[in-house]
Amino acid sequence: MATRKKPARDGTRALPEVSISEDGDVRHLHLGTPWIQGSMRLDDPVALELEYIQRMMAWLLFVEPDTVAERHAMQLGLGAGAITKFCHRTLGMCTTAVELNPQVVAVCRQWFRLPPDGPMQRVVLADAAEEIRSPEWTGTVDALAVDLYDHEAAAPVLDSPQFYGDCRAALSDEGCMTVNLFGRSSSYARSVQSLAEAFGPDALWAFKPTREGNTVVLAQRTPRRPSRAVLQARADAIQARWGLPAVKWLRGFKPVD
Numbered sequence: 001m002a003t004r005k006k007p008a009r010d011g012t013r014a015l016p017e018v019s020i021s022e023d024g025d026v027r028h029l030h031l032g033t034p035w036i037q038g039s040m041r042l043d044d045p046v047a048l049e050l051e052y053i054q055r056m057m058a059w060l061l062f063v064e065p066d067t068v069a070e071r072h073a074m075q076l077g078l079g080a081g082a083i084t085k086f087c088h089r090t091l092g093m094c095t096t097a098v099e100l101n102p103q104v105v106a107v108c109r110q111w112f113r114l115p116p117d118g119p120m121q122r123v124v125l126a127d128a129a130e131e132i133r134s135p136e137w138t139g140t141v142d143a144l145a146v147d148l149y150d151h152e153a154a155a156p157v158l159d160s161p162q163f164y165g166d167c168r169a170a171l172s173d174e175g176c177m178t179v180n181l182f183g184r185s186s187s188y189a190r191s192v193q194s195l196a197e198a199f200g201p202d203a204l205w206a207f208k209p210t211r212e213g214n215t216v217v218l219a220q221r222t223p224r225r226p227s228r229a230v231l232q233a234r235a236d237a238i239q240a241r242w243g244l245p246a247v248k249w250l251r252g253f254k255p256v257d
Contacts, residue, residue, distance in 0.1 A: 038080025
């Protein structure tokens with residue numbers, strides 16, 4: 001998750017302090033509050049520790065597994081860098097992360113094993129709402145993960161039809177966006193309505209909420225409904241190749257009514 005800048009009392013823009021904590025063999029990232037903004041397993045730094053983060057990879061159900069390494073993944077809101085590391089190191093994809101807070105990037109490099117920028121992975125220090133509109137990205141993103149929250153994790157900081165429309169424009173024809181909907185004051189129905197306005201109601205899929213209250217919604221640039229047999233075959237392949245619980249996903253992942 002990431003935070004947007006907030007005005008300070010002197011009129012300048014301030015960002016929360018970044019801190020870490022550890023619970024056994026898991027390290028967590030925080031933005032000035034006890035809310036967990038990302039996690040990493042110390043004995044397996046590239047694994048996806050949090051259940052909702054695993055579900056953010058559901059776009060894999062809609063592409064041929066052999067084509068994954070040829071695709072481009074983008075993460076809006078770096079968090080602990082889990083999605084970027086997994087897409088780059090495990091899936092072999094070209095990856096881009098967009099993060100507003102330079103402290104988050106520095107902490108991820110030092111404490112969460114995020115590699116330095118290179119030809120196949122980079123972090124762009126920018127406001128996601130502005131960066132996603134850059135012509136550089138139009139039609140180039142195959143897997144877009146959106147996890148943008150303030151330091152109190154109260155509601156998504158970007159949740160409008162216009163923003164989701166900008167995200168849709170960045171996707172390739174086969175591209176998918178996954179978005180984490182969570183927060184004490186967030187409205188799932190309102191968020192889904194915004195997504196439907198941008199992508200169309202037949203382009204949306206959703207998981208049931210996790211025990212922690214995260215609901216992952218997937219939006220397709222080009223709506224398609226694979227058969228149950230195709231989804232099952234893809235889930236089997238995902239689980240065998242990359243160790244994600246994709247077979248379990250199918251029990252709670254359905255088109256949005």
